[in-house]
Amino acid sequence: MEKTSYMRFKGSRHFRQRLLLSTLSHRAIIVEEIRSNETPPGLRSYEISLLRLIEKISDDCKVEINETGTKLKYKPGVLMGGRNLVHDCGLGRSIGYFLEPLVVLGLRGKKPLSIRLKGITNDPKDPSVDTYRHTTFHILERFGVPKEGLQLKIESRGSPPLGGGEILLGVPSLPSFSAITWIDEGRVKRIRGVTFTTKVSADFDHRMMYATRGVFNRLLPDVRIEKDHRSEPNAGRSKGYGLSLVAETDSGCFISADVVICYPKVDEMETFDDSEEKPQLLPPEDVGIQAASILLGEIEQGGVVDSTHQGLLFLLCALCPEDFSKVRVGKLTPYGIETLRHVRDFLGVTFIFEPDPATNTIILKCRGSGLPNLSRRIS
Incomplete structure (x- = not known):
């Protein structure tokens, strides 16, 4: 039996991004010293909820958490998608915290995904469900995601601290993304x-x-x-x-x-x-x-996306076939920078930077990883 090789990380920062890329690349991870010096230590309720959500749309993924919650061992399974699923996101973070990884993972599933998410629909920390419906979905269409397959219906609103919101999310299964050249911001x-x-x-x-x-x-x-x-x-x-x-x-x-x-x-x-x-x-x-x-x-x-969507833009470029993508963004955000580092570590994709002093923007180029939708290849 082949021994599992684990990538190792420390700390709670960028937990969601590491979990997403681990699942996409089928590379197991160990995360240690998760808030080990804080009171209380360990994973927060919303991070555990995200793990349970990934388990819900996957087959045979393995999650091990120690007693204090300061160490996680995660081995990805096969992304299955599924219909008529239900998940309570809790009250620690809004539904927007869960949507970015869920939508990307749903696109890489064996079957289309339809799921009811419960919790907070609008809060000051995360992008609102409205932003996903009116902005994020348009960005996905650039990469070849069919408009007809994306659905986000707000059944009820839920504000902090007690939530009570519900949305219906539909995501199609996609064989691969399309490489893009997207540098014209327009007016x-x-x-x-x-x-x-x-x-x-x-x-x-x-x-x-x-x-x-x-x-x-x-x-x-x-x-x-x-x-x-x-x-x-x-x-x-x-x-x-x-x-x-x-x-x-x-x-x-x-x-x-x-x-x-x-x-x-x-x-x-x-x-x-x-x-x-x-x-x-x-x-x-x-x-x-x-x-x-x-x-x-x-x-x-400047840039073709706002600062909130930089990380998603870089991730989609890295997941494209082995063809070159070229995009323009404004000032790099901390989340965007970490995305660039993580796609290098998990997918082996590096970006070339071309600053444009005339507009104070940056053009980034990369060759996609060519990572296929492995879930669709499993019968």
């Missing part, structure tokens, strides 16, 4: 967006929308923002509101920005005595202006 031709409110006044939607349009209407005429006001029973268990924006360029780029406001837990509010000032929530008008400012900043820094 912004339209702005689209959606406000959301859960368990607060519907007037919040109007106020966010009005403030946002006040920024963009001075710049271009084609601005449309939809309202998604949720009340019982589709509003989850907590109050919240926010805005997701997308700028579309005439060359087919989609640049996104999210702002989410959530109310603290009741017990957290009770910890403030009368002499202390309780945290103030950002008014809806300021949410609209802040989201518009973030989006304008993303557009200004």
Whole structure:
């Protein structure tokens, strides 16, 4: 029996990315010293939930966690996909934390994936489900993913801290991605967006929308923002509101920005005595202006994707056939840099950098790994 060879890592940083690339490349990993100096130590609930989710769409993967949760041994199995699956993502992180690895793994499955995810749909930490639907899916289409096979339906919204949201996700199985040349950013031709409110006044939607349009209407005429006001029973268990924006360029780029406001837990509010000032929530008008400012900043820094999607862009290029891909991005983010390091370690793919001083952007080239969809080859 062939002995398993493990790649070794230390610490909790980039756990999700290591798990994703381990599964894609079928290379087993050991991660040690996971928050060994913190209280409590070890894996967090959302990281364990991600492991259970991967187990749910895989066959014969092996997960071993020590008693303190500070050491993980993971051996990938065969990605099967599956229909009518259900997974509770918990309340530690939003559904957006799980979507990036899940969508990529779903595309490499033996069969198409359809799954109901429960938890938080919009929070300040992770990209919202709206961003995945209106921006991420367009990026995937660039790499040959059929538009008809991608589905994300928001059945109910869920804000922190108690969640209560549900989405339906559909992902097709793909034999391989297509190498791309994508360096033309183009000019912004339209702005689209959606406000959301859960368990607060519907007037919040109007106020966010009005403030946002006040920024963009001075710049271009084609601005449309939809309202998604949720009340019982589709509003989850907590109050919240926010805005997701997308700028579309005439060359087919989609640049996104999210702002989410959530109310603290009741017990957290009770910890403030009368002499202390309780945290103030950002008014809806300021949410609209802040989201518009973030989006304008993303557009200004250049590139064919926003900073949130750099890691996904590099990963998809690395998973392409053994042909060259060429993409343009703005300033590299820490997550994007770590993605470049991890695709080198797991897939053997290195990128060539060509700074463009005229636009303060960077053009990156790589030759794809040619990694086939191994799951589809197993009968």
